[in-house]
Amino acid sequence: xxxxxxVDNLAVAKILVDPMRRAILELLRTxxxxxxxxxxxxxxxxxxxxxxxxxxxxxxxxxxxxxETEKHGAIQxxxxxxxxxxxxxxxxxxxxxxxYFYPVSLERTRGIVSTILFKDSHAPVPSTQEAMNALSxxxxxxxxxxxxxxxxxxxxxxxxxxxxxxxADAIKRAMT
Numbered sequence: 001x002x003x004x005x006x007v008d009n010l011a012v013a014k015i016l017v018d019p020m021r022r023a024i025l026e027l028l029r030t031x032x033x034x035x036x037x038x039x040x041x042x043x044x045x046x047x048x049x050x051x052x053x054x055x056x057x058x059x060x061x062x063x064x065x066x067x068e069t070e071k072h073g074a075i076q077x078x079x080x081x082x083x084x085x086x087x088x089x090x091x092x093x094x095x096x097x098x099x100y101f102y103p104v105s106l107e108r109t110r111g112i113v114s115t116i117l118f119k120d121s122h123a124p125v126p127s128t129q130e131a132m133n134a135l136s137x138x139x140x141x142x143x144x145x146x147x148x149x150x151x152x153x154x155x156x157x158x159x160x161x162x163x164x165x166x167x168a169d170a171i172k173r174a175m176t
Contacts, residue, residue: 005083008092032078084159109136142173
């Protein structure tokens, strides 16, 4: 699995506008699953999940990672996301598509600011919505740059640590 996938392609972004598809990728990130297990975990009807998986597979956003033959001969296919982390390049996408990803960016920034405040209660932080939006945009841009520079190799372990490195690099860039 790749560590990071930068979403800067309109066709891919249109697929990921759907929150259920993002939820599928997030759930698969925890461990590979069959479509039946995914449908059960998400509370979706099988045909609905099949539709979403077909769309995700069409752009190679999910991959089959193993097959198991059950004792009665049925073949179970296990899927995983193509990458552990998906980063959205809001500047590369049309505004009408990028706007669906703004809440993700804003919540990420609020988490970063909260962590800074936890460490230093007197740290300067955005005091208005406009300032928070500006910082969110800056962090998003820095995250895309850090993600694009991260090596493209596949990893089977150390994925979370790699994500921390990407975020740390992005925060350093955004704060300078």
